Amino acid sequence: MAVTYNESTKIFTLQTAETTYQMMVGRYDILQHLYYGKRVDGSTMEYLLWGTDVGFSGNPYEAEGDRTFSLDTQPQEYPSQGVGDYRTSCLEVVNPDGSMAADFRYVSHEITKGAYTITGMPAVYDEEGNNSLGNNSLGSTTLSILLKDASTGLELVLKYGVFEKEDVITRAAELRNSTEGTVSLEKMLSVCLDMPFGKWDMIHFHGRHAMERQTERTPLCHGTVSFGSKRGTSSHHHNPSLLLCTPQTTEDAGDCYGMTFVYSGNFIAGAEVEQMGQTRVFMGIHPESFCFRLAPGDTFETPQVIMSYSDKGFTDLSHKFHKIIRDHICRGKYKYARRPVLINNWEATYFDFNEEKILKIASQAAELGIEMLVLDDGWFGKRNGDCSGLGDWFVNPDKLPEGLSGLSEKINAMGMKFGLWFEPEMISEDSELYRAHPDWALRIPGRKPNRSRFQLVLDMSRRDVRDYLFERMSDILSNARIDYVKWDMNRSMCDIYSAALPAERQGEVYHRCILGVYELLERLTSAFPDLMIEGCSGGGGRFDAAMLYYSPQIWCSDDTDAVERLEIQYGTSFLYPIGTVGSHVSACPNHQTGRITPFHTRGVVAMAGSFGYELDLNTLPQNEKEEVKKQVSDYKKYYELIHQGAYYRLNGAGAFHGQEFVAWSFVSEDKKQALVNLVITHTRANSKPVFIKLKGLDAAAVYRLEDGRCLSGSALMNAGICIPSASGEYRAVQFELNAQ
Structure with missing residues (x-):
């Protein structure tokens, strides 16, 4: 059994396939920790406990003259x-x-x-x-x-x-x-x-x-x-x-x-x-x-x-x-269903867009095989910059004269899905909502609030605030064909005070607000079970397991530079599945760093996640448009491998401490297929070839490479494979292996 309790020894044993966790009802009914580690069978670990008289570490009253037992030295639960x-x-x-x-x-x-x-x-x-x-x-x-x-x-x-x-x-x-x-x-x-x-x-x-x-x-x-x-x-x-x-x-x-x-x-x-x-x-x-x-x-x-x-x-x-x-943890339709390859208009237009611009981007995206357009910030209220409009979740008719319904129908007619950006938890001081309900914002009476993007935080602990947001979002989602929501949150919280709670309960506001966010997300996902939500908080500011309960992916970072993303995605991979990482090919020079990176490299890096684009496709030369077609095709081909396969960091922490490349791979559960990826991060004159040892393959199987060579899994894992040297900044290599 996974959990047992021994009445005579008063020891709890929690067993998983490869681990054991033990604790004991010890002296004076104190619950003491014994062991957590590699699985142990047939033994109890109370022998690991020790006791000695440690100065200035007192003893429970019941111990009387025994100074060897102290809560200050004993392991506890x-x-x-x-x-x-x-x-x-x-x-x-x-x-x-x-x-x-x-x-x-x-x-x-x-x-x-x-x-x-x-x-x-x-x-x-x-x-x-x-x-x-x-x-x-x-x-x-x-x-x-x-x-x-x-x-x-x-x-x-x-x-x-x-x-x-x-x-x-x-x-x-x-x-x-x-x-x-x-x-x-x-x-x-x-x-x-x-x-x-x-x-x-x-x-x-x-x-x-x-x-x-x-x-x-x-x-x-x-x-x-x-x-x-x-x-x-x-x-x-x-x-x-x-x-x-x-x-x-x-x-x-x-x-x-x-x-x-x-x-x-x-x-x-x-x-x-x-x-x-x-x-x-x-x-x-x-x-x-x-x-x-x-x-x-x-x-x-x-x-x-x-x-x-x-x-x-x-x-x-x-x-x-x-x-x-x-x-x-992940739930819903898109837990396993293939998510569409999308294009987001943010880095293509920022706030400067109208229906014509969006349709032009969508038309080009449809021609290249992209499956969904996401309309980002700026479609609602008086929102031509980041200083106004948050909370006024009503379509701006100057930008979208036929509303979201008209726009979504036109995009659907191109064979594409339509997605939309929201920032539900925020309110602008310059908004109709704030003028009507200033008490809905977190703000300490008598104090000027700390500003961030000229927006304040809505008091999500309040039922009336959540009801308003659910009503507005539901109305929008019900009256247009919207398959995807990007849920953003673009400032840190402070000035914590809820007008709806008494003075003695202000210490509950932080936690009650988080519970309110969860409650609103639960209502929306229940009302719209086919809706896909991507979490976001200025990129990866709320990348945690709890948000993945409501959104199967999170925008990994506002930094879309492929070289910077290598390190961001590396750290993310230690605990979070690759499929939860929202990752896009963006414009070059990159808008955050100014770096120039090959289009192919940007695609290889973005495929280590849920794939999409963040640029104006109409500005691309024809050769890069052809590259988009290939990237979309390749991503669809490798989707199950990337999202469900085992992920391997092929050169570990050394990738960012002196080594000149970053490499990773995906291996299918049956070990019959692998996708190997590598980016050269430091090109040198007269460069040496790169050798990488693969991981997770079947040692006894023979794998065919794309160049026709056949090599055993044991050779690929123990001796490795050579990536020939070549010139060019930030060159990427991606190749497939298939067991024969």
Whole structure:
């Protein structure tokens, strides 16, 4: 069984195909962590616990004269503040009497089949057999452990979801106010993982707008290393994910753990190495500006964390995350259905467009085989720049005299689908909506707000705001033929104050706004089940597993430069499936960097994701138009391989630390087909040939290359293949292998 409990030893064992997670109801009913790592059968791991008298680390009252047991040194499942553990805590409360302590002890547990849900928030789901690919026989098991603080009556439920075949464990928690007074919840994380031994590196994914998910590997030392977001979104600056690995771990070998947060708002994550050399890893909602009031009987549920472990290096760990997110986070029609190749007008026209311009772009796109046109910002209200109009979701008749209905019909008549840009969560001060409802914006009374693009953030915690947005969006989607929505969000949140909440509940606004976003997305996806949504927040500012629950892809970055995208997409690939990455061929010189990159290279890079174009096709020379036809044809040919195949980083982190090329590949599940991609990032005079070793092939199979050569899988993986040197800046190579 995936979850067992031994009544005599009081040990819980969570088993997946290749991992074991153990914890124990220890002394004084304290829930202690024992082990998480490579699968262990036939043994319990309580022998790993140790006890000694550590100075200034006190002992539970029940220990009496035994100084060898301390909450400050013992590995725990969910530590809380104020009771003797001075390390990073998961939970902080102010009790009805003003005290700030919580001491949770084991009461009972329940083991059930199927995945647990979290009220109002995304979570990994289990729909056994409901998979068009026929490989979704994933059955999960839920373990719920009830703990209680005897002094106050507060109840804590720890939830563990065990996805056995996927080698994934999920974590979440729920606090119930069973006291007779109001409790102020000031911190509640989703996960703690105590590692009692080992030296570790931490990898996280930092960045900035247009340069998201840069990898940084840091050896952990004594103290706490943490990162997070206080911007109201998961952010461009720190992705809500981390990896923990041994210093020796590489793409293909070594112990590594991964965590990603199924949440789109403020978060904190990190690791603490404490006095005895143990490491505590943690992740959850950021406690700054967070305070939830729980009346008697109220509960608070944390978002979910997805965890996995591999002893085979980063590639194997990535594959586990890719599969669980692709198959059990993403939902809807386009979870597996082929998504259309699109063209977006943004970098072609910006705000300067009319129906004639859009139809001209669409006509050329249709001739070249592109399947959908997406109309970006500027089609509504008084919106000729980014300083006005947000919230006024009514068509601008000066730009579109026949409205969206007329435009979509004309585009459909060309054999293309039609998509539309929205930024629902924002409001411009210069808008009819703001003039009518200034209280709908997040804004502190008596203070001038911090401006960003002259837009404020709508109070998504309010039902009347969400109802207005649902009404306007539904009306537009119902009265035109719209197959796709690009959902954007273009500023960080601050000036947090809701006119709809009393003073003592203002600490709930950040979280309630995120819940409101999820609620609106759920309503829309339920009302329009065939609609495809692409998430966006100035590109990759909200690239997280929770948004993928509603949108099967996210615009990876506003930086469309193919060379910069290599590094952005590399970092993204550690945890997120390639099919979730929105990636386009854009104009040259690139609008963000001014770089000149070959058209072929831009296509190869953009095919590492959900493919499209972001330029005016009418300005291309004929040879590049022919290249567009070929790229579209190739992408359709390789679609299943790219979206469902296994992804391999062929030269790992060295790609951005001294090596002169970046290479990656896709391999089909049956290992009969592979697509190899390579971009030369630094061309030199008298250059040497490039050798790359392929991965994931069948060692015993013989593969035919496009040039007619036949080579064994073992040769291609162990000796590699030579890419001949050639001149030219940023040259790309793409070739297919097929098993004979």
